[in-house]
Amino acid sequence: MEPTSSATDASTPPAPGRTVLCIEDEHFISELYGRALTKNGYVVTAIADGEVALKEAQTNKYDIILLDLMIPNLSGIEILRVLRDPARVPPLKAKIIITTNLEQREDVRADIEKRADGYLVKAELTPYQLVDFLNTVK
Amino acid sequence: MDRLDQLHSKVRIYLLVLVIIQTGIAVGVFYLLTSQTKLSAALCLLISLGLSTLVALVTVGLLTNLLLQPLKAIWQTIVHLSPEEHGVSTPTFNDLKLGRDLVTSLATQIYQLVNVSSQAEAEMKLVAGDLSHNFVAQNLPLPLIMLDETETIRFANQAAAQYIGITANDMIGKNAYMVLDMSFPSEKTFDVWLKEAKAKSATAVSSWERVRLNLRDDHPVRLFDLAAYYNRNNTEHNETMLVLFDHTKEYSQDDQAVSFMALSVHELRTPLTLLRGYIEVFEDELGKDIKDPELQGFMLKMHAMAEQLTAFVNNILNVARVDNDQLELKLESEDWSTTLKSSIEMLSLRAKVRDITLKCSIAQDLPAVAVDRLSIREVINNLIDNAIKYSGSSKVIEIKTYINREGLVETTIQDFGLGISTSILPNLFSKFYRDHRNRAQIGGTGLGLYLSKAIVTAHGGNLWVRSHEGEGSTFGFTLIPYDKMANNLKSKDSEITRGAHGWIKNHSLYRR
Numbered sequence: 001m002e003p004t005s006s007a008t009d010a011s012t013p014p015a016p017g018r019t020v021l022c023i024e025d026e027h028f029i030s031e032l033y034g035r036a037l038t039k040n041g042y043v044v045t046a047i048a049d050g051e052v053a054l055k056e057a058q059t060n061k062y063d064i065i066l067l068d069l070m071i072p073n074l075s076g077i078e079i080l081r082v083l084r085d086p087a088r089v090p091p092l093k094a095k096i097i098i099t100t101n102l103e104q105r106e107d108v109r110a111d112i113e114k115r116a117d118g119y120l121v122k123a124e125l126t127p128y129q130l131v132d133f134l135n136t137v138k
Numbered sequence: 139m140d141r142l143d144q145l146h147s148k149v150r151i152y153l154l155v156l157v158i159i160q161t162g163i164a165v166g167v168f169y170l171l172t173s174q175t176k177l178s179a180a181l182c183l184l185i186s187l188g189l190s191t192l193v194a195l196v197t198v199g200l201l202t203n204l205l206l207q208p209l210k211a212i213w214q215t216i217v218h219l220s221p222e223e224h225g226v227s228t229p230t231f232n233d234l235k236l237g238r239d240l241v242t243s244l245a246t247q248i249y250q251l252v253n254v255s256s257q258a259e260a261e262m263k264l265v266a267g268d269l270s271h272n273f274v275a276q277n278l279p280l281p282l283i284m285l286d287e288t289e290t291i292r293f294a295n296q297a298a299a300q301y302i303g304i305t306a307n308d309m310i311g312k313n314a315y316m317v318l319d320m321s322f323p324s325e326k327t328f329d330v331w332l333k334e335a336k337a338k339s340a341t342a343v344s345s346w347e348r349v350r351l352n353l354r355d356d357h358p359v360r361l362f363d364l365a366a367y368y369n370r371n372n373t374e375h376n377e378t379m380l381v382l383f384d385h386t387k388e389y390s391q392d393d394q395a396v397s398f399m400a401l402s403v404h405e406l407r408t409p410l411t412l413l414r415g416y417i418e419v420f421e422d423e424l425g426k427d428i429k430d431p432e433l434q435g436f437m438l439k440m441h442a443m444a445e446q447l448t449a450f451v452n453n454i455l456n457v458a459r460v461d462n463d464q465l466e467l468k469l470e471s472e473d474w475s476t477t478l479k480s481s482i483e484m485l486s487l488r489a490k491v492r493d494i495t496l497k498c499s500i501a502q503d504l505p506a507v508a509v510d511r512l513s514i515r516e517v518i519n520n521l522i523d524n525a526i527k528y529s530g531s532s533k534v535i536e537i538k539t540y541i542n543r544e545g546l547v548e549t550t551i552q553d554f555g556l557g558i559s560t561s562i563l564p565n566l567f568s569k570f571y572r573d574h575r576n577r578a579q580i581g582g583t584g585l586g587l588y589l590s591k592a593i594v595t596a597h598g599g600n601l602w603v604r605s606h607e608g609e610g611s612t613f614g615f616t617l618i619p620y621d622k623m624a625n626n627l628k629s630k631d632s633e634i635t636r637g638a639h640g641w642i643k644n645h646s647l648y649r650r
Contacts (some may be wrong), residue, residue, distance in 0.1 A: 026408070028412045029415075032415040032416065032419065034411065035419055036418075036419060036422075038413075039422075039423070055397070101407065101408060106284065122411055123407040123408065123410075123411050124411075124512075125411070126414050126415050126418045127415045127418055127419060128418055128422065133617070
C-alpha cells in the first residue's frame with residue numbers, strides 16, 4: 001500500500017470512539033498499532049499478558065479485539081476458544097482479529113479463521129494497512 | 139542285461155542256423171550231383187559252392203535287415219526327439235521281430251532323459267529371470283529395481299529395499315508408481331519419463347535423470363541420478379532396469395543453502411515489519427512538515443530500501459517454500475488491471491528513488507484471471523525489480539498487459555538497459571544463476587527469476603524472456619482467465635488450491 005494513499009484514506013474515514021483491545025506482547029508492535037489507530041479515531045487499550053487480557057475482554061466493552069496467538073500465560077488460541085464459546089451469555093460483541101507471525105498449517109489456520117473475524121499476518125502488515133483493514137470491519 | 143542276452147542268443151541262433159543251412163545246401167547239392175549225374179567231381183563242387191553262395195547272399199541280405207531293425211528304431215527315436223526339423227514320424231516298435239523288448243526299454247529311457255534335461259533347462263531359465271537368487275544383483279550396493287512391461291516391480295535388491303524402506307517382497311508385484319514416490323526437477327512425471335526412456339531406447343542405451351525420491355515419513359528426502367536401461371522383448375519379463383545413484387550430498391548443497399538462508403532471514407521479518415511501520419508513521423505524521431526536499435527524498439529512499447529488503451526476505455522464504463513443495467496457491471478470480479496497478483504502485487517508490495518512470499498500458503476489457511494475489515505480486519515485484527536493476531542509464535520501464543492470441547492474459551515488462559547475452563539466456567531461470575559479468579556491480583541472489591518461474595508455472599502460465607544485449611530485455615508471463623481455468627476443472631469451486639509443482643488440491647477444505 002502506498003503510504004500517501006493510506007494517509008489520505010486514514011484522514012477520510014475516521015472511527016470516532018471505536019474501542020480496540022490489542023492483545024500483543026511485542027511492545028513495539030502494540031506501540032505502532034496504537035499510534036496509528038489512535039490517530040484515526042480509535043480508542044486503544046494494549047495488554048501483553050494472556051490472563052489479564054482475557055479478563056479485560058470479558059468485560060465486553062470492546063468493539064474490536066486484536067489477538068496475537070503467541071502471548072505469555074494464556075495462548076491466543078485458548079483466549080479465542082473462551083471468548084467464542086457458544087454458551088457464553090451474553091455473546092461477545094467484539095470482532096476478533098487474529099494477528100500473528102506464525103505460519104499455520106492450512107487446516108489449523110482454516111479452523112482459527114472460522115472462529116475469528118479476520119486473520120492478519122503481522123510481517124505482511126504495516127500500521128496503516130491495519131487501520132485500513134479495521135475501517136472495513138463492521 | 140537279460141534283454142541284451144536274449145538278443146545275443148537269438149542272433150547267435152540265427153547265424154548258426156544260417157551256417158548249418160548253408161553247409162547243408164552245399165553238401166546236399168554236391169552229393170546229389172555226384173550221385174545222380176555224370177558230371178565231373180570238380181564241376182559238381184563248383185556248382186554246389188556257387189549255389190550255396192547265391193543262397194548265402196540272399197539270406198545275409200534278409201538277416202542284415204533283421205539285425206539292424208533295433209538300431210534303426212533307436213536312431214528313429216533319437217532323431218524324433220531332437221528339437222530340429224526332422225520329418226521323422228513317431229517310431230512304433232510293435233512290428234519289430236528282433237529285440238523288441240530291448241528297444242522299447244531303451245527308447246523309454248531316452249524319453250525320460252530328454253524329459254529330465256528339458257525340465258532342468260526350464261528351471262535354469264526361471265532362475266535367470268528371478269534375480270533374487272543372483273548374488274551379484276542382490277548384494278550390489280546400488281539400488282536396483284527391475285520392471286516388467288506393465289511397470290510392475292519384478293525384482294528389487296537389498297540396497298533398494300534399504301533406501302526405500304520397504305522389504306523387497308512387499309515391493310515385488312506392485313506397480314512402480316505406487317512404490318517409488320519420485321519428484322522430477324522438470325515438469326515430467328515418473329511415468330512420462332519412463333515412456334520417453336522406452337521410446338528413446340532405440341538410440342540410447344540408458345536414460346538419466348536427476349530425481350528426488352521421497353522416502354517414508356521418518357526418512358529424509360534423498361537426491362539421486364536415476365538411470366533406466368530398457369530391454370525390449372525380454373523373455374524373462376525384466377524389461378526395464380532402474381538403477382539409482384545417490385547424490386544427495388552433492389545435490390542437496392543448493393537446497394541447504396536455501397534452507398540456511400530461509401532460517402536466517404526469517405529472523406529479519408519482525409524487525410523489518412517494525413522498521414517499515416515506524417517509517418510509515420514518520421512519513422504520515424512528519425512528511426508534510428519536512429520542507430527540505432533532500433530530506434524528503436531521504437525519507438522516500440529509506441522507505442524504498444526497507445521495501446526492497448522486505449522483498450528480498452520474502453523471495454528467500456518463498457524459494458524455500460517452493461523447494462519444500464510448501465508453496466500453496468489459492469487461485470481466486472481477480473480483476474487483473476486492479477491487481478497489476480496496485481502492485482506497480484507499490485514498486486513506483488522504488489523506481490522513483492532511482493528516477494525511473496514506470497509506464498503502464500493496460501488493455502480494455504481484460505477478463506478476470508485466476509491468481510493467488512500475494513504470489514503473483516511477488517512475480518511482478520521480481521520482474522520490475524530486475525528491470526530497475528538492469529536499466530543502466532535508461533530511465534523508462536514499460537509494462538503492458540493484453541489478451542494474446544491464445545486468449546491468455548499476457549503481461550510484459552520491458553526495460554531498455556543492459557540486456558542479456560544469448561549465451562546465458564538458457565540458464566536464466568535456474569536457481570542461484572547470475573550473469574557473471576554483472577555480479578560485481580549489481581546485487582542479487584539469483585533466486586528471483588527461479589521463484590517467478592515456479593509461481594507462474596504453478597498458475598498454469600508461462601514465463602518468457604526476449605533480450606538483445608545493449609538494448610534491454612522484455613520479460614513476459616501469461617495468466618489463464620478464471621472462466622477458462624474453472625471450465626478446465628469442471629468444478630464450481632470458487633477457489634482453486636495449487637502447489638508449486640502443479641495441481642495439488644481442488645476441494646472445499648480451504649474454502650473460507
